Amino acid sequence: MMGSLVEIRPGRRIWVEVGGASTNAHGHSSDTVAILVHGSCAISEQYAAQVPALHKEGLDTVAFDYLGCGRSEKPDDFAAYAAEELYQDLVAVFQSYSKGYTGVVLLGHSYGTYLVNRLASEQPERVAGVVLIGAGYPLPGAFRLRWIFHLPLFVLGWLQPYLTDQFIKLAFHPDTFKTNPQLIELERGRSNENPPFMFRAFHLQALSLFRDADQYTDWLRSIRAPALITAGDKDFLTPLDGMGKKVASYLKDARTAEIPLGGHQVHEEQPTVLNEKIIGFLHAVLGRR
Structure with a gap:
């Protein structure tokens, strides 16, 4: 993977990594490209x-980091x-990096599934498949803790380690704390590196991607591409x-x-089993092998 900061739209510089096995006549290693979209306040390294x-x-x-996340500005x-x-950044990534490909696979995790589904609904001719890991749906009360992000920034900064710990408890399978403590600490460190002004701004505006659940449902109904929806068996989010x-x-x-021994971060906790599901899905919908 080769990565760099890219001005994806005027004044918006995000970290983008592209990769492939070889090169064909179009300058690509494949006729299909997968665009990977991470979750809220996360990082593309999770993939x-x-x-x-x-x-x-x-x-x-x-793969790319949202503005404010990871290595992006x-x-x-x-x-x-x-x-x-954030959605228009994804559209710009799609437009810039899908040129020359006959098919696009969109893969999203958590909040990224909302962005992926909207894009798939708007690009029915280009999107060949959709993979949703920990797919979200705007159920009543799903964002009930948003009030906390109205607190002053210095208070949020003080609370950040506590908020991170609460997220970690919900995001991972209980067994992961014993079997892979290094992963837990890696995610704790990543989360605590997020600037409070960024995660407050994100969470207070997250639901503005759609007017209401009915609009989101309309997007889902208009998606033509086949989809794989996966989650860990202990995904509490x-x-x-x-x-x-x-x-x-x-x-x-x-x-x-459903992936055994996985939580919300199943793509990190149980990558081998999850990858088998993804590859099997792609074989079916893309006619590979």
């Missing part, structure tokens, strides 16, 4: 185990993190039996898979 698996199957990949500007702005299957019920062609 470290999925990228090589996709390359092995002959797909090129594009972090402007202290509330409006810069509006949901519509976006459970498959709650949000995931509700999303699937509105899609024209959806299949679901």
